[in-house]
Structures are given as structure tokens and as C-alpha cells.
Amino acid sequence: MQIFQQTNAREFPQQHLKTDLLVAGGGLAGLCAALAAARDGLQVVLVQDRPVLGGNASSEVRLWANGATSHMGNNNRWSREGGIMGEIMEENLYRNKEGNPVMFDLVLLDMARSDPNLTLLLNTALFDVTTEGKRITHAKGFNAINETFYDIAATQFCDATGDGVLGHLAGAEYRVGAEEPDEFDEKMAPGDNFGHKLGHSIYFYTKKGSAPVNFIPPSFALKDIEEIPRYTRLTSTLNGCDLWWLEWGGRLDTIHDSEEIKWELWKIVWGVWDYIKNSGQFPDAANMTIEWVGAIPGKRESRRFVGDHMLCQQDIIEQRDHYDAVAYGGWSIDLHPADGVYSKHDGCRQFHSKGTYTIPYRSLYSRSLENLFLTGRLISASHVAFGSARVMCTCGLLGEVVGRAAALCHQQQLDAPQLADPQRIGTLQQHLQQTGCYIPRQWLADPANGARVTTSSEFVLNALPASGNWTALNERMALLLPIKAGECLPELNFTLRASSQQTLKISLMSSERAGNFTPDVPLDERELSVTEAGEYSVHFNYQSPRDQYLFVAFESNEQIDMALTDRPLPGIMTVFNSLNARVAKHTRQIADGDYGVDEFDFWLPRRSPNQILPAVRFTTPLRCYAPENLLNGRLRPEQHTNAWVPAIDDNLPTVTWSWEHPRTVNALTLVLDNDFDNAMETVQMGHALAVTPHCITHYRLWADQTLLAEVMDNRHSVCEHRLLEALTVQQIKLEIVKTAGSLPAVYSLNVR
Missing domain, CATH: 3.50.50.60 (FAD/NAD(P)-binding domain)
Incomplete structure (x- = not known):
């Protein structure tokens, strides 16, 4: 007491x-x-x-x-x-x-x-x-x-x-707020009509029950849904982040007026839900209820501080590489009208660069x-x-x-x-x-501190065998293949079929900028006549002046089927000239005004487990996964796969880093594959797999004859091992015991 x-x-x-x-x-x-x-x-x-x-x-x-x-x-x-x-x-x-x-x-x-x-x-x-x-x-x-x-x-x-x-x-x-267009010569700088700040959003989650659920709106709910010009976009299936455009407050002080903005957003949310539940337009919403509504808004913009460099539009669109580049971005320039949900403008104006851009220190x-x-x-x-x-x-x-x-x-x-x-x-x-932070178009100098590397085997790409599955060429698709400077792409043999004689155009393209994956440079083109099922050969007349990815692109022809493989490979994928409605309106970026941006096609992968690869045979093998990749200091696929991959029949793959003279080691950082293309959105969407297939889940790390670590449940691409005491060693060996289902891939061992 x-x-x-x-x-x-x-x-x-x-x-x-x-x-x-x-x-x-x-x-x-x-x-x-x-x-x-x-x-x-x-x-x-x-x-x-x-x-x-x-x-x-x-x-x-x-x-x-x-x-x-x-x-x-x-x-x-x-x-x-x-x-x-x-x-x-x-x-x-x-x-x-x-x-x-x-x-x-x-x-x-x-x-x-x-x-x-x-x-x-x-x-x-x-x-x-x-x-x-x-x-x-x-x-x-x-x-x-x-x-x-x-x-x-x-x-x-x-x-x-x-x-x-x-x-x-x-x-x-x-x-x-927003700068005037002439301060940095930014053509995307908004005018007063569009507004100079982004607003806040409040999200809500819904769930469906087994019986009808009534909804009585609060007194402050929006009464007239037509006050929201885009209300016709509302459906009973949209919820959570899908409704990012329920935004407001860009005309106000987004700090000191935050409570006022929050109440207006609550008004909007409950008015939207009243419309979905009680307007009669959505009979499938009868059994639905709101499971959660945000109590605080998600805030987009307020103060921006001033350093020794102010990042601007041209830094992004031109992909400028700064001497002090320490990070990168790649989201579109994504500006929203200040009036938010009440605006007659689209909910956002998004323009992408052709690749990632760097951010200076x-x-x-x-x-x-x-x-x-x-x-x-x-x-x-x-x-x-x-x-x-x-x-x-x-x-x-x-x-x-x-x-x-x-x-x-x-x-x-x-x-x-x-x-x-x-x-x-x-x-x-x-x-x-x-420490595993990739920076585009940079590389780590001497990651293994002067070591030479040997491996138990090497996967050489001779063919991707057919699995018995086929896909119709009902949209433009392209196979991304890496090639080294001075190499020519070997003759490619694809398995195709058609019920009647068809013509198929296949083109070879590359990216103007090293490291990009926007195929804006046509290199060569071939045309095939396809009839009964069989192998069809394609040979392009092109020698690469640099390490790069090439696009082997197939024009759409829904009358033609292509044989598929069931052997996924790290650093090789199929992309499609398609649309992701979350971040674009067309399969091509189109500038509907003079905004100082590029127009180009989008080439997108499919999400796991829906990604596909064509069956293909190479007349000359491609060495995509050589052991020397482990020493080039590039931490993921960019301009080449940059990985080592063991042979399929190697039951206990090993990599050994050796020094001529003993070296003192304080820390070892492995950089492995965990599908760096997977967006891994944190909430709402859900994902098919808890660990991506090429990830090494069980490995052993040896220093000379001493076992330094055995990791049995790895799910990370960067695995740091800091030693309690510095070791003097002449050899480090990695034993790969198990993966999450597909061939393992290793990018680097960084020795400190």
C-alpha cells in the first residue's frame, strides 16, 4: 500500500x-x-x-x-x-x-x-x-x-x-511545398491547379462473414458520394492499400493541420463504406464488414531539409551517377493532386525512369x-x-x-x-x-582480399529441357540472356508448334545504358515459319561490345505455342510487354504532356509461382555461372548474372577461397541468392513461398579444418559472420547442404 x-x-x-x-x-x-x-x-x-x-x-x-x-x-x-x-x-x-x-x-x-x-x-x-x-x-x-x-x-x-x-x-x-519549374528546370513541377503537396491517407480492411451485416454510418460520414469524382472506381473487393487514393490534405499544413486532415479522411472512409454497404450497387457486400480502420493517417509529405545536394527530376530521369552515390531508388516520380480524393485529376501522375538512379551522400x-x-x-x-x-x-x-x-x-x-x-x-x-548493400553500377573492390577461388563444379547452360507444358504466344515476351564482352550469342533452338502455318518475328534488343533492362536498342531481327511441333533455330548476327543482358523478344501470335521448361535459373528470366495497373496505365510509358520524361515499353516478369521460362537448346554452351564471378565484386545480376552456380548433379557443392599466405580474418559476409526481383510487399498481398527457391537454406563455413558456422534455417541473401576473435587462416570453404528447392547461387564472400 x-x-x-x-x-x-x-x-x-x-x-x-x-x-x-x-x-x-x-x-x-x-x-x-x-x-x-x-x-x-x-x-x-x-x-x-x-x-x-x-x-x-x-x-x-x-x-x-x-x-x-x-x-x-x-x-x-x-x-x-x-x-x-x-x-x-x-x-x-x-x-x-x-x-x-x-x-x-x-x-x-x-x-x-x-x-x-x-x-x-x-x-x-x-x-x-x-x-x-x-x-x-x-x-x-x-x-x-x-x-x-x-x-x-x-x-x-x-x-x-x-x-x-x-x-x-x-x-x-x-x-x-513544390519548387517553381525554373529553379531546377523540372518540367514535372506542379502548378497551383495540381497543387504543391501530397496529402494523407487512411486505410481500412474488410472481411466477409456467413450472414448479413448491417452498417449504420456515423453522423460525420460523407453523405454525397459524388463529391468524390472517382467514386465509380469503388468496388466491394477494394480495401487496404488498394484505396491509397482516398487521400486528402495537400492544401493544408500537413503537420499542424493533421488532426483536421484525419477527421476529413474518417469522413471519407465511412462515406465510402456507407455507399458500398447501403447504396444497393454492391449486393455481394451484404455479408461484409469493416475489420479495421486506421486511427492515424499515413502521411506522405511535409518538411524536406536542405543538404549539399538537392536531388531533382533530372537526377532520376537521366539516372545520374554521383561521385558519392551511396544508395538508389527506382519508384516512379509519383505526384498526387493536392486536393486528393476530391480532385478531378487522376489520383496520381507517375513517370518511371528507364532504370534505377543513385542517391548521393x-x-x-x-x-x-x-x-x-x-x-x-x-x-x-x-x-x-x-x-x-x-x-x-x-x-x-x-x-x-x-x-x-x-x-x-x-x-x-x-x-x-x-x-x-x-x-x-x-x-x-x-x-x-x-555488408551487402548493393549500389547500382558500382562494385566491391577485391571482395575476398586477394584470394583465389575454386569450386567443386560449374553449371554450364547447354539447354533448358522441355517439361511437357506449353504456352501460347498471346503477348509479346522476351527471354533475358546474359552475355560477356566480345561474345556472340549462340544459335538458339526453341520448340514451337502451330495448327496451321504461322509467321513468328523474333528480335534481339539491348539497353542503351549499361545495367538497364529497358530494351531501347534494336540489334537484329529474324522471322520463322512455324507449322508442326519441333525445334526452330534462331541465329543473330551480333557480337557484344560489353557485358550486358540481351532481350530475345517474340512478337505475339496466339496461334503459336512455345514449349516450356521446369528448370528455373538464377539471373535468367522471361519478361512480358505488359501492364501492372498499380504503377502504370499502359504497356508503354506515354507522356501526355511535356514533362521531361522518356517514353518506352514496360517489360515485366510474372510473379511466382506464375513465372515461366521457354525450353531452349544452345548450339554452343553459355558460361553464365563461372567461378570467377565470385571475385568480380558485383552483388547481384546487373550486366551479367555475376553468380556462381554448381552443376545439377553436384550433391554437396563447395567453394574454396585460398590465399598464398595466411590472412587475418575478422568477419565473413556471404551474399547469396534470394530472388532480388521479388518485391516482397510486407502486408495485404501475401506471397506464395516463405523462402525463394534458389536461396541456400543449410550451409557450413570452414576456416582451414575448423568449422566456423553451420546454418540450418537460412532465409537471407546476406549472411554475416563476425568472429569473436580474429583468425589467421589460409583457406575458407563453403559447403552447400540444401536449398529451398532450386539450384543454389552465390555472388560473393566478402572478407574483412
Whole structure:
């Protein structure tokens, strides 16, 4: 029993914390920043003003996380984010392939709580910041749940709050709204009619029962559904992220008017549900009910801070590669009308680049303060460029970059801007790739630290045998094949059939830009006359001047069938000139105005388990998976497969890295295949498999004759093994015991 006598006043308790890095904001960007810095040895405090992690991806908002893969609806092949962001997606797939948002919360909380260098403060809002000159020294937060004030001193700070709370309180320079077109010569810069900010959205989930369910709308529900010009798009089957376009608030202050925006969105949601349930237009909704409605909106845009480089439209569309490129994006430039659901404009204006673009380190810190990193959706970018870089997997990738940058700055006693020096930035770029963070059109120098590599076998591509299944050529399709500089594509033999004589055009195409998968350069063309089932030969007159992927493209002819194989291969796929309605309106990007963007065809894969490969025989084998790929420092398919794959009959494949003289090893990082083309959306959609087929699920790692590790339930593409004590070794051997069902693939062993 405790009895507290009356006093004149009381105070809440205070805690004083001291740390190397304070990360403000626990969305995917903040979590990845905190984990990266903690794994690199910093003491980190992560302050999150919500009860869960994940921000817009959490169970409080329930938006699926996505990034450069863009729902597999653009031409960015094998572009899923790597590093910690990739680890999160893969772990969620393994634990939660059904897409339960509460389980995604659990994945994130588990990762944060498992790191001994990371202190997590949930339900804690920052309200005060102390600066000395151009440095932040302290930040104060309050937790209304445990009624505790926190005073946190740190050497470095990272703002990942989305709204830029930390940077705002510290006085850093920022912008709100859209730039004028002439500031950066951005033709996509919106005018007043379209509006200068993106709004908020609230999602809802539905479920169907076995009996009718009544719905009585609240008094504040929207009464006239025709106030929503796009109301005819509503169906009883749409819910959750499908209704991203139930958006509003871009004309208001998206920070200080957030409560007003939330109430308007609730009005819209309940009005939409009243229309679906009670208008009589959707009889199949009789047994349906709303299972969940968001209590807080998903916010898209507010403050954008200013660094030493402001990402702009041309950086994205022209795919500019910066000297300090440390991350990448690939979502379309995706701008929404400020009036949202009430606008007569389309719900979004989306234009894709022809491939991924890189993001410079100079956009990831404040030019106002020496020790403030920026990540997530408040990085230094114009409103137009923000329309692409704002998506969550891109934000998570940027989070890891600043976390590892903070660790390097701590180790080298640098301020954040000093690391941008051309003589220094390479250290960060190499470190990111060593830990599994892929950067387009860059590679890791000497990943195995001078080792030579031998393997137990090598898969040589002679043929993909027919399985007995066929597909009609009812849409344009293309086989993506890798080829080395100086090579000619061998004669290809496809098995085709037709009930009557048919003509089939087959063309060879490539991408103008190295590393892209947009076939914008025609190389050669052939025409076949197809009748009864049999092999038909195609030979192109082309010698490749560089390592690249070629498109062997078949024109559509629904009267012709093609034989299929049931042997999937890493780094080789079939794509279709088709449409993903989530991210495009046509099978070709069409500019309906002078927006400064390219027009090109979309070539998209099918999602597992619906992906197909044609049966094909090569007159000369293709060496796609040579052991030397393990040393080229490229961490995934780009310009070539860049992987080693063992022979089919190799029952215990091994790779051995050997040095002429003993080497000291502190850490080993394996980079394996886990289908980098799979978007792995976190919630709602669900996925067919918990682990993708080429992933190595059971392996052993040996140092000379000592077993370093045996991993029996792997589901990750990046497997880091940090040694408790440095070892002096002359040989590292990988034994592959089991995969998730298909041939294994290894990209690299990074030795530190």
C-alpha cells in the first residue's frame, strides 16, 4: 500500500542518457539507421513517438512497404533493396508470407530488441533540442505512458521522423511545398491547379462473414458520394492499400493541420463504406464488414531539409551517377493532386525512369548543422524528386547508409559533411557493399582480399529441357540472356508448334545504358515459319561490345505455342510487354504532356509461382555461372548474372577461397541468392513461398579444418559472420547442404 500526501506540486521523473548516436523516428528509415550504427559498434538510442516501429508500414497505418521494384511493374530487374532493408523484407517473408501487419510489427520489434547496442524508447516524443554553434548536443523527449522525461546527450544525431521534428527544433534549413519549374528546370513541377503537396491517407480492411451485416454510418460520414469524382472506381473487393487514393490534405499544413486532415479522411472512409454497404450497387457486400480502420493517417509529405545536394527530376530521369552515390531508388516520380480524393485529376501522375538512379551522400545530411544526418522522406530533394525517393524501402535503404556513415564519422572523428569529400566517400561506399548493400553500377573492390577461388563444379547452360507444358504466344515476351564482352550469342533452338502455318518475328534488343533492362536498342531481327511441333533455330548476327543482358523478344501470335521448361535459373528470366495497373496505365510509358520524361515499353516478369521460362537448346554452351564471378565484386545480376552456380548433379557443392599466405580474418559476409526481383510487399498481398527457391537454406563455413558456422534455417541473401576473435587462416570453404528447392547461387564472400 502506498499513500501520497497532498503537496503543492509534483514533477514527473527524468532520465539522463548519453549515447554516440540519437536516431529520432522509428519508421523503416530510423530502424535501419539505428541497426546499422549499432552493428558497427555505436551506442544508439532510437526514439519513436508511437507504440510500434515501422511508421507507415506498421499495423497502425498498414501500407505495404515498396521501393525500386515498384510492385515488379517497371523495368528495374533484380532491384529489391539490399542490406538491412532487404533483411527485413526477407525475414518478414519467412515469418509472415500471408502479410499480417501485426506480425510485421513483431519482426521489427524483435530486430530492435535483439541488438545489445540499441536502446529503444517507444511512445516518446521529442519536444526540445539544444545546440551549440552548428552542433546539436541534447534532445529532450517525453513518454506519456510512463510519465517520464528523457534528456539525451549524443555526439551525432539522425532525423528520421518524417516530419523533421529534430531538424525543425534545431533550426535547420528546410522547405515545404513544390519548387517553381525554373529553379531546377523540372518540367514535372506542379502548378497551383495540381497543387504543391501530397496529402494523407487512411486505410481500412474488410472481411466477409456467413450472414448479413448491417452498417449504420456515423453522423460525420460523407453523405454525397459524388463529391468524390472517382467514386465509380469503388468496388466491394477494394480495401487496404488498394484505396491509397482516398487521400486528402495537400492544401493544408500537413503537420499542424493533421488532426483536421484525419477527421476529413474518417469522413471519407465511412462515406465510402456507407455507399458500398447501403447504396444497393454492391449486393455481394451484404455479408461484409469493416475489420479495421486506421486511427492515424499515413502521411506522405511535409518538411524536406536542405543538404549539399538537392536531388531533382533530372537526377532520376537521366539516372545520374554521383561521385558519392551511396544508395538508389527506382519508384516512379509519383505526384498526387493536392486536393486528393476530391480532385478531378487522376489520383496520381507517375513517370518511371528507364532504370534505377543513385542517391548521393550529400543529400543525407543538413548543411545547417555539422552533426545532423537526414534520412527517410525528409532528405534533401526537390518536391518532384521526393515523389520517387519517398517510398519506404528506399527510405529504409537510406537509413542504413546514414547509420553506417555515422559509425565511420565516429571512428574517424569527422563531421557529417566531411565524409562527402571525394577522397573519403569511397570508404563508405565500399563498407556498404561489404555488408551487402548493393549500389547500382558500382562494385566491391577485391571482395575476398586477394584470394583465389575454386569450386567443386560449374553449371554450364547447354539447354533448358522441355517439361511437357506449353504456352501460347498471346503477348509479346522476351527471354533475358546474359552475355560477356566480345561474345556472340549462340544459335538458339526453341520448340514451337502451330495448327496451321504461322509467321513468328523474333528480335534481339539491348539497353542503351549499361545495367538497364529497358530494351531501347534494336540489334537484329529474324522471322520463322512455324507449322508442326519441333525445334526452330534462331541465329543473330551480333557480337557484344560489353557485358550486358540481351532481350530475345517474340512478337505475339496466339496461334503459336512455345514449349516450356521446369528448370528455373538464377539471373535468367522471361519478361512480358505488359501492364501492372498499380504503377502504370499502359504497356508503354506515354507522356501526355511535356514533362521531361522518356517514353518506352514496360517489360515485366510474372510473379511466382506464375513465372515461366521457354525450353531452349544452345548450339554452343553459355558460361553464365563461372567461378570467377565470385571475385568480380558485383552483388547481384546487373550486366551479367555475376553468380556462381554448381552443376545439377553436384550433391554437396563447395567453394574454396585460398590465399598464398595466411590472412587475418575478422568477419565473413556471404551474399547469396534470394530472388532480388521479388518485391516482397510486407502486408495485404501475401506471397506464395516463405523462402525463394534458389536461396541456400543449410550451409557450413570452414576456416582451414575448423568449422566456423553451420546454418540450418537460412532465409537471407546476406549472411554475416563476425568472429569473436580474429583468425589467421589460409583457406575458407563453403559447403552447400540444401536449398529451398532450386539450384543454389552465390555472388560473393566478402572478407574483412
